[in-house]
Amino acid sequence: MRPLDVDSLNPALKNVEYAVRGELAIKAEALREELKNPDNRLPFDKVISSNIGNPQQKGLDQPPITFTRQVAALMEWPELAKLAPNVFPEDVVQRAHELQAEIGSIGAYSHSQGVPFIRKNVAKFIEERDGYPSNPNHIFLTAGASVGVSLLINMLINSPKAGILIPIPQYPLYTASLAQHSGVPLPYLLDESSEWSTSIQSVEDAVKKAQDDGITPRALVIINPGNPTGALLDASTQEALVKLCEKHSLVLLADEVYQNNLHKPETHTFTSFKKVVSQLKSPIPLVSFHSISKGVSGECGRRGGYFECDNFSEEVIALIYKMVSVGLCPPVSGQIGVDSLVRPPKPGQASYGLWLKETSAIHEALASRTHTMSERLNNLPGVSCVDSPGALYLFPQIKLSKAAQDAAKSAGKAPDAFYALGLLDETGICVVPGSGFGQKEGEWHYRLTCLCPGVDEYVGKLEKFHRDWVEKYGEA
Numbered sequence: 001m002r003p004l005d006v007d008s009l010n011p012a013l014k015n016v017e018y019a020v021r022g023e024l025a026i027k028a029e030a031l032r033e034e035l036k037n038p039d040n041r042l043p044f045d046k047v048i049s050s051n052i053g054n055p056q057q058k059g060l061d062q063p064p065i066t067f068t069r070q071v072a073a074l075m076e077w078p079e080l081a082k083l084a085p086n087v088f089p090e091d092v093v094q095r096a097h098e099l100q101a102e103i104g105s106i107g108a109y110s111h112s113q114g115v116p117f118i119r120k121n122v123a124k125f126i127e128e129r130d131g132y133p134s135n136p137n138h139i140f141l142t143a144g145a146s147v148g149v150s151l152l153i154n155m156l157i158n159s160p161k162a163g164i165l166i167p168i169p170q171y172p173l174y175t176a177s178l179a180q181h182s183g184v185p186l187p188y189l190l191d192e193s194s195e196w197s198t199s200i201q202s203v204e205d206a207v208k209k210a211q212d213d214g215i216t217p218r219a220l221v222i223i224n225p226g227n228p229t230g231a232l233l234d235a236s237t238q239e240a241l242v243k244l245c246e247k248h249s250l251v252l253l254a255d256e257v258y259q260n261n262l263h264k265p266e267t268h269t270f271t272s273f274k275k276v277v278s279q280l281k282s283p284i285p286l287v288s289f290h291s292i293s294k295g296v297s298g299e300c301g302r303r304g305g306y307f308e309c310d311n312f313s314e315e316v317i318a319l320i321y322k323m324v325s326v327g328l329c330p331p332v333s334g335q336i337g338v339d340s341l342v343r344p345p346k347p348g349q350a351s352y353g354l355w356l357k358e359t360s361a362i363h364e365a366l367a368s369r370t371h372t373m374s375e376r377l378n379n380l381p382g383v384s385c386v387d388s389p390g391a392l393y394l395f396p397q398i399k400l401s402k403a404a405q406d407a408a409k410s411a412g413k414a415p416d417a418f419y420a421l422g423l424l425d426e427t428g429i430c431v432v433p434g435s436g437f438g439q440k441e442g443e444w445h446y447r448l449t450c451l452c453p454g455v456d457e458y459v460g461k462l463e464k465f466h467r468d469w470v471e472k473y474g475e476a
């Protein structure tokens, strides 16, 4: 018997990289373990996970929305409504009864595409958001947005010469899925000098380069609001992008999981691509992704999300259905989470007051942290940081001196990874180096989340580390 070794496995898997849970995150876990030893000599007393948008993670302070959890609790164990008759508000009990009548036990497989009743509720949510019809039969509930993205990429990559246009910097799910399915990433650069906006010319340049290289671009990925940049697209850019997809016969993959994370709603509003495509009566095939992991729901571990297909033929929808049915169904608890996301309590209902208070507090905390952190980072020598209007992150640029770059080289690390490892070693703060998302050659960044409590102490540590670094290696 030959031992099972990596070289005998699917070679595509070797190329998969996912920095958000990469070297830094692995080291952070090891340090967390080390801290449990009372004799540890670490210069900090806690590890701060600023590497991943996981709002309810231990150590962070975002609480779950009570309404979502109460509905979930009654779905898990319907007896609870009788055993604790005064605990659950009337609208929660009603919601759970309604869902139980549609779903039955959450321990049973559901329809592979997702519970039809919940899909109808998703369609109503989209219609109310955008003012255009949505077809529940073209909506697929998923175990988080990631599963949908990976499935669509798998379906679209029809040859090793097929590529997908992805923003740089990007959320590494895209490069990881492309590597897994042997597709070619076709990077287009976002413009940091204008709040990480998307330039049509840079997408056109990427299409042209692909064609020159003999690669067929199949789809354009847009992450709006952006990860890691937090950028929000304006309507005219969205329209131009839709037209660009028409011109080059591209499928538009619109990752809109942060649509409810808006920190400057007076000036920066979200418009879905579904609305833009509908307004323009564009024939482009559009897939829009949403998730319960982000927004104010933050239910990352529950694994729930959906994607909606527009301008897809029934034949293609049937093929997607065939593929999702191989996995039987998305987690029913995640589907119930999606139902709560798209049907929050309304004014006049018993849960509304608390829901409003909880969601407003989360929005306010995120907006104020994002702003304070970017302001303070911008005051550091050699650091510039766009004050993100959306999502959960900042992506500051750090100028690194020749001495710092040489030290990184001797350590066998990319300069930004070297910086991030130093930050982790000295402060316990875990961020992700920009190289994990892609960045312009010769530039260095890191991504940190805006989810950590105690901003003063937290940013204070970042500032001290950076100033010490500049003292050690000099200004760039």
Ligand SMILES: Cc1ncc(COP(=O)(O)O)c(C=O)c1O
Binding pocket: 053, 143, 144, 145, 146, 147, 171, 173, 223, 227, 255, 257, 290, 291, 292, 293, 300, 304, 305
């Ligand atoms: C842009 C973007 N898309 C998709 C996802 C996947 O989220 P989930 O699979 O938890 O829904 C994430 C997670 O961080 C993300 O940032």
